Amino acid sequence: MTTIPSPGLGTSGNDNAEQCAETVRTALEIGYRHLDTAQMYDNEAAVGDGVAASEVPREDVFLVTKVLPSNLAPEDVRETTEASLDRLGVDTVDLLYVHWPMKAYDAEATLPVFDELYDEGRAENVAVSNFTTDLLAEAREILDAPVVANQVEMHPLLPQDDLLSFCRERDITVVAYSPLMQGEAGDMDALADIADDRDTTPEAVSLAWLRQRDGVVPIPKATGEDHLRANFETPTLSAEEVARIDAIEERERLIDPDDAAWN
Template identity: 40%
Template structure:
């Protein structure tokens, strides 16, 4: 499987398994199955309330821990330094791991002290507890503050990104700074299967619309994707998207789709930069 490797210590498989909203034994079973099928990138978060279920799978699998990339995140109400450290320690305990491969701020908040929060992440990285650090759901001005003003060695940003939500300005920035961009909701909550243009491209290639949507993301430089898939057939289908290659006509068709259809914007979300 192709990896994203960058100067911030990141070594992340381009395709991962998203685990929200799976919990309990269903989550453990899905993660174990994914690892058996060849996945080596698992995405979780304290806010998903399933780190213990992911940890049970990591403990039960025959795949060595060092071969599995694990991303987790701290929730937005735990960004004060003491609370953040406590949240991180709980994450390690629940994951039954001595470290995480990528640790993210899950959502920014208007009143957070960004420098103090990032200082904690940098300390966790310097101590080897988080192999790489980053943020999620940061609009470009806030990401620029973190990277250029504060100078935090962020390896990745995770945001909603799919065929009908563009992230071109963010992508330009992360490539300039040798970061990765991880796409969540990469299948637009399965709406991609109802987009006539995507269905037509899939028919042309003899694959599923979801595989076209994933291939579009995974072929992009520095972009990873973490679709949630509980069943074996969906997990296999998503893996097979790595072997789908789009041509110039396909890319032009996808480029012409609307790029402003944001599906994830909770009440605590930041002000989005919709110029992408």
């Protein structure tokens, strides 16, 4: 089973090239070893610049990108992946995702190209993002390469318990995006109370809860060094605190694919 470093650094929205490169360099200096980007984010070149500027050897960095949904036709997967590698300044990525199973995605046509890139060493691992259990099962049937991860929205308002159980049973890591709940963590009494007890923030509590879930790797976004360190150095929650968060009944999905940047 492929080990994916935790936490990762999410870079969605960090499209200022200079700032993004410096964020990546600083994150690697702090100790991050998992960098998440995508064709959609328009920052692959900046992420690559940050890796190149760092003193951390490339082989120690788990570098990830995702193929845009409109680029998932077979003839486009290879061409756009090669372009991603060029922008990143690398010969291979450690993980290549199907970003969303929509637009040009056709499992029977799209996934064999991911197998080819895996066999050629252009992608050390392949994965999917925003897949349901049914779509995951279909992908596993078609792909020869292991599906090592499914990147989905996950946080205390969307724990994805059934999906997580499915993935655990099949050695698929769940990579959690929006782990800090886009500013909503402070509105949740359970997180706020635990944060007050520990003299930390509700966001840190949310992230700590995810990091303690077996088979989950969160990828919080941050730019400034203080926030990068806070996300990397989260507290260890007690079993009672974890249970209080598990008991939250409210459910909310924060990311709507219909509102995504490719529409």
